[in-house]
Amino acid sequence: MTALAIDARGLCKSFAGRVAVSNAAIQMPRGEVWGFLGPNGSGKTTTVRMLCGLLKPDAGEGACLGHDILTQTDAIKRETGYMTQKFSFWEDLSIRENLDFVARLYDMDNRRARVGKAIENLGLGHRQHQLAGMLSGGCKQRMALAACILHDPKLLLLDEPTAGVDPQARREFWEEIHRLSEQGLTVLVATHYMDEAERCDRIVYIAHGKMIARGTVGEVIAASHLVTRIAEGEGARHLAAEIGGKPGVEHAAFFGAALHISGQDGGALDAALAPIAGNPACGGARRNRALRMYSSI
Amino acid sequence: MRGFSSVRMIAVMLKEFVQMRRDRLTFGMIIGIPVLQLLLFGFAINNDPKGLPTAVQVRDESVYVRSLLKAIENTGYFVFTAQVHSEREAALLLDQGRVSFVITVPEDFSRRLMRGERPQVLVEADASDPSASVNAIAALSRLEMTALSHDLKGALAPASPSGAPIELRIQRRYNPEGISAYNIVPDLLGVILTMTMILITGLSVTRETERGTMENLLAMPLTPAEVMLGKIVPYVLIGYIQVAFTLLGARFVFHVPMLGSMWLLALALALFIAANLSVGFTFSTLARNQLQAMQMTFFFFLPSILLSGFMFPFRGMPGWAQSIGEILPLTHFLRAVRGILLKGNGWVEVWPHLWPLLIFLTLVSTLALSRYRRTLD
Numbered sequence: 196m197t198a199l200a201i202d203a204r205g206l207c208k209s210f211a212g213r214v215a216v217s218n219a220a221i222q223m224p225r226g227e228v229w230g231f232l233g234p235n236g237s238g239k240t241t242t243v244r245m246l247c248g249l250l251k252p253d254a255g256e257g258a259c260l261g262h263d264i265l266t267q268t269d270a271i272k273r274e275t276g277y278m279t280q281k282f283s284f285w286e287d288l289s290i291r292e293n294l295d296f297v298a299r300l301y302d303m304d305n306r307r308a309r310v311g312k313a314i315e316n317l318g319l320g321h322r323q324h325q326l327a328g329m330l331s332g333g334c335k336q337r338m339a340l341a342a343c344i345l346h347d348p349k350l351l352l353l354d355e356p357t358a359g360v361d362p363q364a365r366r367e368f369w370e371e372i373h374r375l376s377e378q379g380l381t382v383l384v385a386t387h388y389m390d391e392a393e394r395c396d397r398i399v400y401i402a403h404g405k406m407i408a409r410g411t412v413g414e415v416i417a418a419s420h421l422v423t424r425i426a427e428g429e430g431a432r433h434l435a436a437e438i439g440g441k442p443g444v445e446h447a448a449f450f451g452a453a454l455h456i457s458g459q460d461g462g463a464l465d466a467a468l469a470p471i472a473g474n475p476a477c478g479g480a481r482r483n484r485a486l487r488m489y490s491s492i
Numbered sequence: 493m494r495g496f497s498s499v500r501m502i503a504v505m506l507k508e509f510v511q512m513r514r515d516r517l518t519f520g521m522i523i524g525i526p527v528l529q530l531l532l533f534g535f536a537i538n539n540d541p542k543g544l545p546t547a548v549q550v551r552d553e554s555v556y557v558r559s560l561l562k563a564i565e566n567t568g569y570f571v572f573t574a575q576v577h578s579e580r581e582a583a584l585l586l587d588q589g590r591v592s593f594v595i596t597v598p599e600d601f602s603r604r605l606m607r608g609e610r611p612q613v614l615v616e617a618d619a620s621d622p623s624a625s626v627n628a629i630a631a632l633s634r635l636e637m638t639a640l641s642h643d644l645k646g647a648l649a650p651a652s653p654s655g656a657p658i659e660l661r662i663q664r665r666y667n668p669e670g671i672s673a674y675n676i677v678p679d680l681l682g683v684i685l686t687m688t689m690i691l692i693t694g695l696s697v698t699r700e701t702e703r704g705t706m707e708n709l710l711a712m713p714l715t716p717a718e719v720m721l722g723k724i725v726p727y728v729l730i731g732y733i734q735v736a737f738t739l740l741g742a743r744f745v746f747h748v749p750m751l752g753s754m755w756l757l758a759l760a761l762a763l764f765i766a767a768n769l770s771v772g773f774t775f776s777t778l779a780r781n782q783l784q785a786m787q788m789t790f791f792f793f794l795p796s797i798l799l800s801g802f803m804f805p806f807r808g809m810p811g812w813a814q815s816i817g818e819i820l821p822l823t824h825f826l827r828a829v830r831g832i833l834l835k836g837n838g839w840v841e842v843w844p845h846l847w848p849l850l851i852f853l854t855l856v857s858t859l860a861l862s863r864y865r866r867t868l869d
């Protein structure tokens with residue numbers, strides 16, 4: 196048994212000539228919880244799919260739980276739980292039927308009891324015969340997680356599991372992830388949320404298909420040399436067009452209502468942002484209160 | 493590559509059944525199409541006209557002939573409206589549609605009857621409207637045995653070794669293959685199954701792709717064969733339900749005769765349904781969405797209708813069309829099922845139409861399995 200749950204290097208994948216992932220490498224020890232961060236379209240989903248055998252890498256090699264990701268995908272599938280970004284269980288089956296189907300596919304003994312227990316853990320006993328399509332976003336995600344861990348996988352790959360889930364349910368979701376991790380499960384979570392990243396042992400940051408940083412959250416921030424100012428409040432949504440392209444501004448994008456403006460050189464960035472402190476679009480007197488700025492990755 | 497697991501296949505089957513039950517529209521289509529088609533076509537079958545105008549050409553005026561003609565008229569299907577004296581005259585009447593039948597009794601009829609030589613009576617029928625002539629012809633066939641039984645008693649009786657003392661030779665004009673309205677029932681089976689079976693499997697796989705559940709299916713340990721069989725078997729059962737509906741309707745509402753072995757029919761159906769399902773599965777591996785799967789189905793359905801012998805008599809088609817027709821499962825199924833239902837054909841006659849289905853099934857399933865993507869690429 197290798198100490199690494201995931202050990203992949205040089206992974207490349209293009210779609211119709213467009214590079215989605217290039218030269219990605221992950222060495223992830225067993226039993227940890229890692230966050231996988233990156234903006235939309237940066238290649239998180241593609242990387243995860245390559246790891247669990249759903250996409251064939253154009254180049255590169257690797258192993259998941261000691262099984263080759265090119266040739267032993269069946270073994271990987273049996274020992275891995277993969278929760279897709281988009282809800283991909285059957286909406287016209289009930290919760291119980293979905294779990295039952297999964298249990299049968301993994302040819303489990305004690306199927307009935309295990310499915311019953313999973314439903315109980317979900318706290319959805321009274322709604323087990325409800326169609327999955329009728330569930331709320333949070334319930335769907337919890338059901339999907341329950342289905343993914345039904346067969347006692349050793350590795351859990353979660354692709355944005357808390358997208359569209361309310362804060363309370365998100366907290367509970369993460370408590371569950373940590374509980375699973377304590378039982379020895381290795382978990383890789385793709386996410387956009389900084390607070391979730393902070394709950395991970397380590398994070399991997401990917402942008403434009405390239406892994407540009409890895410380590411603990413603190414290390415990544417320190418190593419990135421990237422300074423980000425976040426503008427939020429009433430005026431923020433008018434700023435993006437104004438600010439893009441100014442010297443010192445390398446990247447400006449919204450995360451939720453907040454505009455993240457980043458660049459390598461903090462001084463230049465602040466110089467570029469200085470004029471907007473007096474921008475009338477920012478909302479007059481309330482501007483200073485509304486337009487907060489702070490450093491982050 | 494791991495081995496095939498029947499547990500996983502059954503898991504897929506059960507899932508399909510549940511989904512099918514929930515999908516009211518598809519379910520309605522499965523049951524509705526055969527019922528609707530049978531009703532539409534059925535009323536075309538069901539007319540049973542009597543008193544059809546008939547010309548007689550009698551060259552032998554004997555008591556036997558009078559008795560025979562009387563018996564023919566007594567069936568109720570024939571009314572003698574003309575006496576003709578030559579072939580030309582008879583042909584003219586048929587051509588013009590003034591009579592539906594011409595019955596010709598030869599001049600040596602009585603003499604040969606006495607000798608026990610089974611004299612022939614020629615019945616020329618206008619078969620262009622088969623629904624009109626089919627019952628009349630059936631009534632005539634029954635007369636062979638019974639028409640003269642009163643007149644041929646005692647010394648004459650043993651003079652008919654083959655059982656029937658006379659032979660009624662029926663010549664169908666204008667429709668020599670004798671394609672009868674009853675054909676529509678076996679044909680309808682084939683057409684309904686072709687359309688619904690291909691469409692259903694095509695949709696059931698592309699639906700997984702379209703709804704994103706395919707990613708989940710692929711992320712779990714399932715082999716292509718398990719998916720394919722798990723998705724095909726439930727629809728084979730559906731196919732049989734459609735067949736049952738069609739046959740029961742045909743039998744009890746429209747009194748269509750069914751002569752052959754139902755076991756043989758079940759075998760032919762199994763092969764044909766599986767062949768169509770494998771086509772549907774292949775389409776689903778090519779189509780990106782349900783609309784494309786539907787378009788492919790109709791693309792396949794059209795030649796099936798036109799070139800299988802359903803729409804036009806097979807032997808009347810040009811050579812290239814026949815060659816294409818020979819590839820289609822519907823062509824072979826129509827031959828088999830017409831033979832079984834209408835002619836009472838047995839294993840020996842039907843086998844030549846079954847093995848092409850078997851080959852088709854094998855080739856297309858292999859294609860489907862090799863095309864089935866195991867990744868999302």
Ligand SMILES: Nc1ncnc2c1ncn2[C@@H]1O[C@H](COP(=O)(O)OP(=O)(O)OP(=O)(O)O)[C@@H](O)[C@H]1O
Pocket residue numbers: 210211214215233234235236237238239240241242280
């Ligand atoms: N099946 C596919 N066919 C073509 N292009 C694809 C396919 N899957 C992904 N891509 C492209 O590859 C790039 C990376 O996509 P990917 O889904 O991996 O990003 P992501 O980091 O998961 O983004 P998000 O945060 O939006 O989920 C994108 O530009 C995307 O358009």
Ligand SMILES: [Mg+2]
Pocket residue numbers: 239240241280354
């Ligand atoms: Mg993604």
